[in-house]
Amino acid sequence: xxxxxxxxxxxxxxxxxxxxxxxxxxxxxxxxxxxxxxxxxxxxxxxxxxxxxxxxxxxxxxxxxxxxxxxxxxxxxxxxxxxxxxxxxxxxxxxxxxxxxxxxxxxxxxxxxxxxxxxxxxxxxxxxxxxxxxxxxxxxxxxxxxxxxxxxxxxxxxxxxxxxxxxxxxxxxxxxxxxxxxxxxxxxxxxxxxxxxxxxxxxxxxxxxxxxxxxxxxxxxxxxxxxxxxxxxxxxxxxxxxxxxxxxxxxxxxxxxxxx
Ligand code: HXC
Numbered sequence: 001x002x003x004x005x006x007x008x009x010x011x012x013x014x015x016x017x018x019x020x021x022x023x024x025x026x027x028x029x030x031x032x033x034x035x036x037x038x039x040x041x042x043x044x045x046x047x048x049x050x051x052x053x054x055x056x057x058x059x060x061x062x063x064x065x066x067x068x069x070x071x072x073x074x075x076x077x078x079x080x081x082x083x084x085x086x087x088x089x090x091x092x093x094x095x096x097x098x099x100x101x102x103x104x105x106x107x108x109x110x111x112x113x114x115x116x117x118x119x120x121x122x123x124x125x126x127x128x129x130x131x132x133x134x135x136x137x138x139x140x141x142x143x144x145x146x147x148x149x150x151x152x153x154x155x156x157x158x159x160x161x162x163x164x165x166x167x168x169x170x171x172x173x174x175x176x177x178x179x180x181x182x183x184x185x186x187x188x189x190x191x192x193x194x195x196x197x198x199x200x201x202x203x204x205x206x207x208x209x210x211x212x213x214x215x216x217x218x219x220x221x222x223x224x225x226x227x228x229x230x231x232x233x234x235x236x237x238x239x240x241x242x243x244x245x246x247x248x249x250x251x252x253x254x255x256x257x258x259x260x
Contacts, residue, residue, distance in 0.1 A: 014200025
């Protein structure tokens with residue numbers, strides 16, 4: 001399938017990649033781009049050949065935010081009755097396969113929020129993150145105030161959201177928002193694909209369960225989360241791959257997953 005604002009590829013076994021491709025606007029996230037992104041992600045979700053998704057932009061920009069020119073004329077009534085921005089959440093509600101964000105350059109406003117909706121963030125040391133909505137007379141609208149605060153704590157998140165100050169990829173890693181940083185764009189992409197391939201090499205049932213239980217920690221109190229995890233852990237004794245994985249360990253063999 002061909003898209004206008006994104007490109008898709010399968011660069012490694014089991015790995016699907018979506019590359020945001022609206023270079024003239026630094027990958028500003030207009031509604032048609034988000035619609036295409038949702039379509040591509042849903043196809044990967046259904047695909048038998050893809051286990052893990054990589055979401056990236058260009059070296060210069062992951063995404064410079066929601067499209068300010070599209071938002072400028074919106075009225076409250078239009079935004080409210082059309083649930084403006086709600087479809088962005090499809091990424092978090094529909095996709096059960098892991099998504100790794102590879103962030104280079106600008107990840108601002110909605111771009112930062114999009115990266116934070118992903119399951120893992122890798123970035124360059126010089127990546128430029130921020131929630132600068134305050135400078136436009138507004139606030140984050142795609143989960144930024146919630147996800148940034150959970151990731152780096154209230155005081156830092158409050159400072160960043162109220163000042164609109166940018167922060168580097170190096171800071172993002174130091175504060176725990178990003179999992180790893182790299183000094184060049186090439187290293188970023190190479191290592192992102194390597195991690196994606198590693199995850200794609202495991203049982204898809206276990207990987208989906210792993211994503212599910214970690215994400216539950218963001219929604220549930222500790223006791224409920226631990227109980228939820230234990231239930232999922234119990235349920236995996238019903239999978240073929242749990243038998244295969246433990247038998248392979250005991251027999252010093254390599255596990256051949258059935259994804260069942
Ligand atoms: C629409 C954008 C854009 C955006 C950049 N462009 N960001 N268009 N929406 N968010 C366009 C510019 O208008 C310009 O188009 C072209 O991309 C290149 O941008 P320049 O500003 O010329 O580039 P540069 O000088 O390198 O500056 C880069 C930048 C700056 C620092 C990233 O573009 C910038 O500050 N952008 C806005 C960042 C921002 O405020 N993002 C948050 C948006 S609010 P022309 O046609 O002039 O060449 C938001 C709300 C989210 O995301 C809430 C819910 C999702």
